[in-house]
Amino acid sequence: MMAKLRQKAASIALIFGFFVFWELACLVLGVSDIILPRPSQVFYTLFERWPAIMPHAAQTLYTTLVGFAVGVAIGVFLGALVGSSKIAYDTAYPLLVGFSSTPKIAVVPIFVLWFGAGTVPAILTSIAISIFPVVVNVATGLATTEPELEVVLRPLNAKKLDILWNVGLPRAMPYFFASLKVAVTLAFVGTVLAETVASNRGIGNMMMIASSTFNVPLVFAGLFILATLGICLYVGFSLAEKHFTGWANRKSEIVTV
Amino acid sequence: MSKAGSPAWHSACFLCVQEDIGCLVMLREWALRREREQATPVGACTTPQRHSDPSVRDPMIQFESVTLAYGRGESAVQALDKTSIKIGEGDFVALVGPSGCGKSTILKLIGGLISATTGYVFVAGREIGAEDVRIGMAFQNPTLLPWLTVRQNVMLPLKIVQPFRADWTRKRKTDYRDRAEALLAQVGLSGFGDKHPWQLSGGMQQRASLCRALIHDPTLLLLDEPFGALDQFTREELWAVLQELWLTRKPTVILVTHDLRESAFLANRIVVMSARPGRVIEDETVPFERPRTIAMTYDAGFVALNQRLRSLIVEVRAGNEVSLGAAA
């Protein structure tokens, strides 16, 4: 318990130290705020321009989450389909890996071409990015379910769907959450990029405009917002993961109890 | 013939002394069996004796020369060879035999987990998916689902099997929960309902898995060495629980066990299987009246039955040669 607390304190100290170092380095080396603004300037801008930043942040968060939610839903469905049979899994796996290693960023221009500028391409990018990690992980989780566990419900005349629901999906949960954490951070990247390329709203757009007017502290404020949103979602999913898949990480429990 | 020239006799004596029980009883039983065998027609000696209880009308389980091979081609393992068994509704049958002879395989066939390579398996007159048979199965490994608590594991069949399933959302927090707790208490696991399976010892997991097999009031109970990981005392307590359950609910029970005392205590019939590929080589009716008590397991008749089964299995293990002397 003590060790854990100390480790957390060290993490916070490190983050704090990073900002202090950044601030001091800029001051000592006399770096211009057009090149690299000091953290204090960034925070000041963030505070001062908050009413203007807020709608952009909300837009980005909204776009990302909608795309992410849809992407995860589709991903779980496809993953369940692919993972439910060994043959489907083995057949589809190369294609899935191909898809998920294609940089989805590259499809942004295509979406813009198809759907014009605005929110739609941003959401679609977010969807496209979220789907594949989820599909691959859910499918893997299902396909690697121990036969002993799968067999538990069979003598009870259970339907395939019962087995999927009660054994397959819970068993795939740790894989699913691992993919969520990856997908949500990637989804942000996608949204911001789409906003940068073709949108008049969102943090990406805001940073674009700010950089074109050399308002570098505002650009960094945008980065800071993105980092914060990303961290918050990541932490949220980590907590959910801990709650739902604690059974899969029982080793640590044995040590501490 | 010199005194030293009779190793079979030697080993028989050794066995008696070792087991510390009446040698004479065993000999008498042996003689009686000889007589019975000679009285039956010649063909009956080679084929297993069928259980021909007239009260058995529709067999709950029927195997018709079932062969089962795991895998294909050269690496195939022949687990069962032309096995035929008939088990009546409401019967309690113990399946014994050397390990690896295909006992678990028989249960898997009945439970519908695998299907016969050749031959037929009928459960309640149907080849697969007999609707009105509720199967409760306890696997050789406890196989509790690690993401559920012990109680949730025990309650799982109620979520799947009708008629319980229909009331699942309404009763899972009340009736079903109590039902699970009552069962857990019966096997000595009260207070462990909220634990996760990995927090239990192997024997405790096995008992929880037994509860899971019982909770939906099965009409066909398949138990694969359910007491294997338990100490003698817990085991004997659970025998009583199982006997009680059978006497009140009369499910058809098939119990795979290594423990001959257990088989004779619990079962109406003991089916002995040969070494792999498994075939039925002996089918014994257990005559002792019910309810049976632990004390009865030390009676001469009971011990004699155990002895006889034991020597039979020793025989099949050694490839049908009487080689007790070699071990001694």
Ligand SMILES: Nc1ncnc2c1ncn2[C@@H]1O[C@H](COP(=O)(O)OP(=O)(O)O)[C@@H](O)[C@H]1O
């Ligand atoms: N899934 C499997 N794949 C291959 N061989 C198996 C499998 N399950 C069991 N066997 C083999 O079949 C034989 C019978 O197994 P089993 O029915 O489990 O025996 P037991 O009587 O000990 O329960 C054993 O020799 C075992 O090696």
Ligand SMILES: [Mg+2]
């Ligand atoms: Mg076995």
